[in-house]
Amino acid sequence: MTLALGCIADDYTGASDLANTLSKAGLRTVQTIGVPADDLALPEVDAVVVSLKSRSIPAPQAVAASREADAWLRARGAAHVMFKVCSTFDSTDAGNIGPVTDALREDAGEAIALVTPAFPETARTVYQGNLFVGAVPLNESPLKDHPLNPMRDSNLVRVLARQSRAPVGLVDLATVARGVEAVRARLRALAGEGHGAAIADAVFDGDLAVLGAAALDARVSTGASGLGLGLARALIAAGRVAGQPAGTDAGTALGGPAACLAGSCSQATLAQVAAAEAVMPVHRLDPGRLLAGEDEAGAALAWAMERIGDGPVLIASSQDPGAVAALQARHGRDAAGHAIEAAMATIAAGLVERGVRRLVVAGGETSGAVVDRLKLPAFLLGPEIAAGVPVLRTTDGGMVLALKSGNFGGRAFFADALALMP
Ligand SMILES: Nc1ncnc2c1ncn2[C@@H]1O[C@H](COP(=O)(O)OP(=O)(O)OP(=O)(O)O)[C@@H](O)[C@H]1O
Numbered sequence: 001m002t003l004a005l006g007c008i009a010d011d012y013t014g015a016s017d018l019a020n021t022l023s024k025a026g027l028r029t030v031q032t033i034g035v036p037a038d039d040l041a042l043p044e045v046d047a048v049v050v051s052l053k054s055r056s057i058p059a060p061q062a063v064a065a066s067r068e069a070d071a072w073l074r075a076r077g078a079a080h081v082m083f084k085v086c087s088t089f090d091s092t093d094a095g096n097i098g099p100v101t102d103a104l105r106e107d108a109g110e111a112i113a114l115v116t117p118a119f120p121e122t123a124r125t126v127y128q129g130n131l132f133v134g135a136v137p138l139n140e141s142p143l144k145d146h147p148l149n150p151m152r153d154s155n156l157v158r159v160l161a162r163q164s165r166a167p168v169g170l171v172d173l174a175t176v177a178r179g180v181e182a183v184r185a186r187l188r189a190l191a192g193e194g195h196g197a198a199i200a201d202a203v204f205d206g207d208l209a210v211l212g213a214a215a216l217d218a219r220v221s222t223g224a225s226g227l228g229l230g231l232a233r234a235l236i237a238a239g240r241v242a243g244q245p246a247g248t249d250a251g252t253a254l255g256g257p258a259a260c261l262a263g264s265c266s267q268a269t270l271a272q273v274a275a276a277e278a279v280m281p282v283h284r285l286d287p288g289r290l291l292a293g294e295d296e297a298g299a300a301l302a303w304a305m306e307r308i309g310d311g312p313v314l315i316a317s318s319q320d321p322g323a324v325a326a327l328q329a330r331h332g333r334d335a336a337g338h339a340i341e342a343a344m345a346t347i348a349a350g351l352v353e354r355g356v357r358r359l360v361v362a363g364g365e366t367s368g369a370v371v372d373r374l375k376l377p378a379f380l381l382g383p384e385i386a387a388g389v390p391v392l393r394t395t396d397g398g399m400v401l402a403l404k405s406g407n408f409g410g411r412a413f414f415a416d417a418l419a420l421m422p
Pocket residue numbers: 011013014146147148263264265266287317318319323324327328336337338339340341362363364365366367404405406407
């Protein structure tokens with residue numbers, strides 16, 4: 001296999017978002033969970049998205065895991081590797097976007113990396129280095145209350161500089177509007193001044209096409225799915241990929257019981273869980289009891305098994321920011337998050353043991369915990385459920401899943417997903 005594009009995603013839902021974007025843009029794409037084992041049979045593809053669970057781990061571990069993925073992708077011919085981060089730039093001052101970008105850039109022998117989380121399809125735009133989520137700056141969006149990485153500064157030049165070894169510059173929208181040559185010249189100038197990374201403005205998909213073409217000159221870039229779209233278009237325009245219609249085949253209908261798990265506490269997921277109550281039984285975990293050592297996972301499984309013969313069920317730990325903050329104050333942010341993720345993974349494993357083959361999971365960390373516990377090695381892309389969320393089929397055809405980024409999808413997301421997962 002000779003890859004046209006290699007990608008390293010810092011969480012599993014982000015990986016499926018990117019794989020979906022690349023596939024829609026015409027690249028044959030597979031999403032792997034971690035660096036594939038040597039004996040994993042993969043189809044002939046243009047792009048591989050290696051999913052890591054590296055968004056919220058200590059920076060040295062994120063760097064080591066990303067380097068390992070980079071080496072695997074380069075060994076399969078990837079001339080360009082994109083590091084996929086969240087379109088809301090989820091990270092803390094300790095990393096991991098800066099440290100991983102620095103490491104991949106240095107390994108690639110590049111002086112500067114282009115960085116942009118813009119993804120206009122989901123209303124993430126960047127202007128003068130400031131990230132907007134819909135109509136509001138990042139620090140006024142619901143991301144200010146994220147359970148793991150509250151985002152309280154919209155200026156990404158500042159945010160990335162706090163995480164990076166070298167100074168961070170800006171490729172502003174006026175430069176992007178002048179086209180690929182102007183962006184190249186700006187990147188060269190910034191590199192000459194000693195900048196190691198440049199946040200690039202982008203408001204429309206056309207801006208991403210320009211950025212994708214400029215990024216492809218180098219061996220590495222960092223961004224969200226919008227940059228993936230730009231890179232895919234540039235690869236097709238350069239004749240390095242033939243381009244093919246996106247896959248809309250969900251594969252053979254698997255039937256049998258189906259379930260949804262929600263561990264995201266985003267505003268979007270809270271609304272989706274509330275909306276699901278009208279169409280399926282919903283069980284809310286009690287995080288306080290779970291942290292006190294009660295068998296909340298066992299109780300949820302028992303609850304599910306009484307109902308799942310009649311139709312899909314949803315189990316959610318999702319709570320509003322006030323309740324999340326109270327739980328974290330009592331138990332610590334990481335301990336609370338990990339305990340709930342572990343319970344979700346146990347519930348998922350129990351459901352699969354009892355015959356569930358169709359599973360929807362909301363939340364990147366939550367999806368990571370679930371997919372790891374189920375030991376699923378790789379996915380092929382099925383139809384798109386909502387912007388950034390595809391149906392995924394395991395490469396052996398044994399299961400279909402949807403891994404939803406916390407903020408993505410409309411109010412009816414859970415029902416929409418199950419409708420495309422027969
Ligand atoms: N009631 C709760 N109180 C505190 N933490 C919770 C609660 N429910 C879930 N969590 C934790 O919050 C975190 C949510 O992160 P997750 O990545 O799953 O969702 P997200 O951040 O909304 O999604 P994404 O990363 O895709 O944007 C997880 O660690 C989860 O275990």
